[in-house]
Amino acid sequence: MNRKIENTEQEQGIPSTPEIDKDSSKPLHVRIVFFGTIFLLVLTTPLLLDVFFSSFGMWIVNIAGLDYYLSLIVVTSIRVLGVVLLIMIIWGGFLGAPVYYRRFGSILTKFLLICIGLILLFCINLAFSLIYIFLIFLWTPKPFIHWPKKKLLIYRGVILGTLLIGIIVESIVSSGIIGSILFPPILTNSLSNLLRPYGLAPICLIGLVIFIPIYALLPRIWRSFWNARIRIENFWIEYSRDFMGILGLILIGSIIILAVFAPWIAPYHWSQGSLNLEDLYLPPSPLHILGTNARGEDIFSRVIYGSQISLIVGFTASVIAVTLGTLVGLIAGYFGGIVDSVLMRVTDVFLSLPTLPLMLIFLQLFGQGLHNVIIVIAILGWTGTARMVRSETLSLRERPLTEAAHAIGAKDSYIIVKHILPNTLPLILANVILGVVNAILAEAGITFLGFGDIHGEPSWGIVLHWATRGAALVSGAWWWFIPPGVLILVTTLGFAFISHSADKVVNPRLRRRRK
Amino acid sequence: MSEKKAVGTRQYIATRVAQTIVVWFGIITLNFFIFRIMPGDPRGTLIAEHMPPEVIQAIAIRFGLDQPIATQFVLYIVNLFRGDLGESFSHYGQPVIETIFAFRFWNTVILMGTSILIALIVAIIMGVIAASRRDRAIDVGSTTVFLVAYSMPVFWLGLMILYYFGFILRVIPLAGTITRGIVHVNIFHYVADYLWHMTGPLVVLTLSFIGGFYLIMRDSVLDIFTQDYILAARAKGLKERAILFGHAMRNAMLPMVSVIAVNMPFLISGATITETVFSWSGLGLLTYNSVVANDWPVLQGIFLFLATVAVLSNFVADILYLYLDPRIRY
Numbered sequence: 001m002n003r004k005i006e007n008t009e010q011e012q013g014i015p016s017t018p019e020i021d022k023d024s025s026k027p028l029h030v031r032i033v034f035f036g037t038i039f040l041l042v043l044t045t046p047l048l049l050d051v052f053f054s055s056f057g058m059w060i061v062n063i064a065g066l067d068y069y070l071s072l073i074v075v076t077s078i079r080v081l082g083v084v085l086l087i088m089i090i091w092g093g094f095l096g097a098p099v100y101y102r103r104f105g106s107i108l109t110k111f112l113l114i115c116i117g118l119i120l121l122f123c124i125n126l127a128f129s130l131i132y133i134f135l136i137f138l139w140t141p142k143p144f145i146h147w148p149k150k151k152l153l154i155y156r157g158v159i160l161g162t163l164l165i166g167i168i169v170e171s172i173v174s175s176g177i178i179g180s181i182l183f184p185p186i187l188t189n190s191l192s193n194l195l196r197p198y199g200l201a202p203i204c205l206i207g208l209v210i211f212i213p214i215y216a217l218l219p220r221i222w223r224s225f226w227n228a229r230i231r232i233e234n235f236w237i238e239y240s241r242d243f244m245g246i247l248g249l250i251l252i253g254s255i256i257i258l259a260v261f262a263p264w265i266a267p268y269h270w271s272q273g274s275l276n277l278e279d280l281y282l283p284p285s286p287l288h289i290l291g292t293n294a295r296g297e298d299i300f301s302r303v304i305y306g307s308q309i310s311l312i313v314g315f316t317a318s319v320i321a322v323t324l325g326t327l328v329g330l331i332a333g334y335f336g337g338i339v340d341s342v343l344m345r346v347t348d349v350f351l352s353l354p355t356l357p358l359m360l361i362f363l364q365l366f367g368q369g370l371h372n373v374i375i376v377i378a379i380l381g382w383t384g385t386a387r388m389v390r391s392e393t394l395s396l397r398e399r400p401l402t403e404a405a406h407a408i409g410a411k412d413s414y415i416i417v418k419h420i421l422p423n424t425l426p427l428i429l430a431n432v433i434l435g436v437v438n439a440i441l442a443e444a445g446i447t448f449l450g451f452g453d454i455h456g457e458p459s460w461g462i463v464l465h466w467a468t469r470g471a472a473l474v475s476g477a478w479w480w481f482i483p484p485g486v487l488i489l490v491t492t493l494g495f496a497f498i499s500h501s502a503d504k505v506v507n508p509r510l511r512r513r514r515k
Numbered sequence: 516m517s518e519k520k521a522v523g524t525r526q527y528i529a530t531r532v533a534q535t536i537v538v539w540f541g542i543i544t545l546n547f548f549i550f551r552i553m554p555g556d557p558r559g560t561l562i563a564e565h566m567p568p569e570v571i572q573a574i575a576i577r578f579g580l581d582q583p584i585a586t587q588f589v590l591y592i593v594n595l596f597r598g599d600l601g602e603s604f605s606h607y608g609q610p611v612i613e614t615i616f617a618f619r620f621w622n623t624v625i626l627m628g629t630s631i632l633i634a635l636i637v638a639i640i641m642g643v644i645a646a647s648r649r650d651r652a653i654d655v656g657s658t659t660v661f662l663v664a665y666s667m668p669v670f671w672l673g674l675m676i677l678y679y680f681g682f683i684l685r686v687i688p689l690a691g692t693i694t695r696g697i698v699h700v701n702i703f704h705y706v707a708d709y710l711w712h713m714t715g716p717l718v719v720l721t722l723s724f725i726g727g728f729y730l731i732m733r734d735s736v737l738d739i740f741t742q743d744y745i746l747a748a749r750a751k752g753l754k755e756r757a758i759l760f761g762h763a764m765r766n767a768m769l770p771m772v773s774v775i776a777v778n779m780p781f782l783i784s785g786a787t788i789t790e791t792v793f794s795w796s797g798l799g800l801l802t803y804n805s806v807v808a809n810d811w812p813v814l815q816g817i818f819l820f821l822a823t824v825a826v827l828s829n830f831v832a833d834i835l836y837l838y839l840d841p842r843i844r845y
Contacts, residue, residue: 471673
């Protein structure tokens with residue numbers, strides 16, 4: 001049944017293509033965006049794959065310990081192999097009969113699911129991966145398929161219950177220093193951690209190594225990318241009408257350029273200080289555009305490098321938070337009932353916690369590295385998305401499209417991924433953009449108060465923290481505390497502009513009626 | 516969905532009460548275990564390495580930390596209902612209740628209440644006006660201004676105000692809630708001094724709230740303009756002002772109720788940074804100082820209080836909704 005739906009999707013994409021190409025009266029910028037999208041799709045995927053395959057080759061070379069010429073041969077042959085694989089799979093998907101109609105397709109899907117299991121097993125946690133494997137492969141195993149429902153429920157309940165109780169008991173027993181020496185945690189540990197003492201840790205990458213290239217090469221993925229280009233173009237046509245949105249794009253674009261090319265733009269490295277007394281607390285001069293701080297470091301360079309950290313924290317935290325929120329919202333909204341109640345009460349608890357104080361406490365307790373800052377912002381930032389996605393899912397579930405999909409026998413997972421998720425995508429994207437604003441502001445606030453890695457690579461919040469510590473306000477050193485703040489403002493404002501304009505496009509009732 | 520609609524209002528309220536209690540207990544439990552399970556000794560600031568083991572043992576017994584976790588949890592809940600939140604580490608054994616509620620609570624309430632009120636009034640009026648003159652100069656202008664306010668880093672705005680108005684122009688005080696060492700002549704003098712100190716944080720907080728409120732208000736007014744009853748009001752020949760403030764504004768206020776309720780914890784924790792920048796002696800500054808000083812009992816108290824406020828405000832918003840919008844029936 002799934003195949004039929006896919007087929008219609010594919011057909012929908014094709015007839016609109018020539019229509020687009022014939023239309024030559026389009027403005028230049030629309031053409032640029034159109035070709036840019038195609039360029040991105042056609043070029044970046046093979047490029048990324050090539051990088052991936054070469055690094056895979058290097059990995060093998062390192063393990064085998066080959067000499068220079070031999071390793072060159074190995075890496076090149078693996079790259080060639082990758083290209084051949086790519087051509088074969090595209091040919092098999094696009095030109096030949098689509099793969100998934102055959103038995104091969106279902107085997108491939110199973111294989112990818114096993115790979116995900118391996119990744120979980122090796123990288124995340126033994127117990128969770130066991131639960132995952134049980135849910136995917138052993139939920140209704142073939143020998144028990146004729147069992148009555150009650151018996152099946154007991155079978156599922158006993159296995160899941162044992163695993164969950166195992167986790168809880170183990171985390172209690174192995175807590176504390178003595179406990180963890182006597183009873184090293186097994187269930188709550190990843191296999192790679194357990195194997196590390198025996199020197200077998202590199203095996204853990206097997207799941208990743210197999211999963212990523214096969215998944216990226218699936219013709220299905222390519223086709224959906226290819227079909228997306230028209231939607232992207234339509235979005236751009238609407239979006240480019242709005243001056244505010246364009247301004248936001250320009251602002252964010254320049255900040256991203258600043259972050260990417262920071263080592264070339266900044267005159268000094270961020271940690272290049274000086275011990276000379278004459279070099280401390282310098283006012284702006286041609287040598288140091290924004291002066292120097294208490295350690296003789298160039299503030300201008302630190303501010304430019306700061307864009308890297310702020311953007312990394314903003315994007316990563318926001319994406320993690322929105323992914324988490326989307327998962328919770330989709331599951332709660334689609335399945336309803338007890339699952340919904342439990343998940344929404346958990347969301348309520350998280351929503352009621354005071355955010356900033358909790359962030360400070362977490363950082364105080366768990367250490368103040370960059371990844372901890374990201375985790376803390378993400379953990380406390382998913383609740384809004386979860387609520388919105390849930391209410392959207394609730395309304396989508398009641399629509400005829402879901403009923404029709406059910407009627408032709410689509411599975412729950414298929415409906416969620418293929419019908420509900422694409423329809424909530426605009427909402428999710430809007431949440432990602434707003435989440436970036438919140439994450440950047442949160443990061444700046446946390447580091448300004450002196451939590452976070454204030455001695456490492458500076459973010460704008462860290463520069464401001466040292467400015468207040470260095471009594472910049474009292475001494476009137478405006479060049480120290482105004483530029484970082486302005487940059488924070490420019491970044492968040494750019495994202496706010498983009499989100500405001502994109503909202504107009506996605507939300508038809510906010511769009512201006514054309515006369 | 517269909518069976519839910521048949522449930523009466525009274526039953527809906529009962530379910531909400533039950534849910535609220537469940538969430539509140541969830542918070543209490545989390546609040547207790549956050550400080551127990553995490554690495555680090557809860558009495559870290561009280562014991563030092565050179566202390567003899569007997570003293571360390573005595574401290575553990577004094578705070579009940581020698582008991583098993585389950586007993587501690589029961590003790591915590593029992594003491595909670597007695598109104599005993601323990602004693603502060605850094606304020607020399609002062610009860611937590613006193614630390615929180617003696618004056619800091621009132622300082623925060625006055626500051627937050629005033630700024631939320633001002634932000635709400637301005638945001639609602641400007642939102643209605645902007646939506647009614649959509650895409651004209653006033654709409655684009657005010658939307659831009661409020662977007663800037665929305666994306667402004669609060670603490671930096673505070674620093675700027677402190678720098679320009681405090682250091683350079685010397686029109687606002689630099690820190691505190693009242694001038695130290697001054698003897699107030701009468702109550703009016705005291706109030707004037709207090710308000711003078713409040714201007715800085717008040718402006719910062721108002722500006723930080725106003726952007727979000729305005730955007731939501733404008734959106735919901737725009738939504739309401741597409742409704743039929745606005746068309747009907749226009750057809751009746753009502754004045755534009757009557758339509759705007761009589762029909763559109765009153766209906767657009769509904770989403771604001773839940774927005775404020777949901778954002779309550781964010782509003783309160785937003786004050787942490789502002790209060791720290793201006794040294795305004797409220798709950799936010801207390802939180803900051805307690806985190807720095809590892810004063811876990813006080814933090815636990817603040818947490819409990821803030822979370823309770825959030826849960827209650829959510830509950831009140833839901834019930835209020837029921838009475839404000841007669842169309843909603845559960």
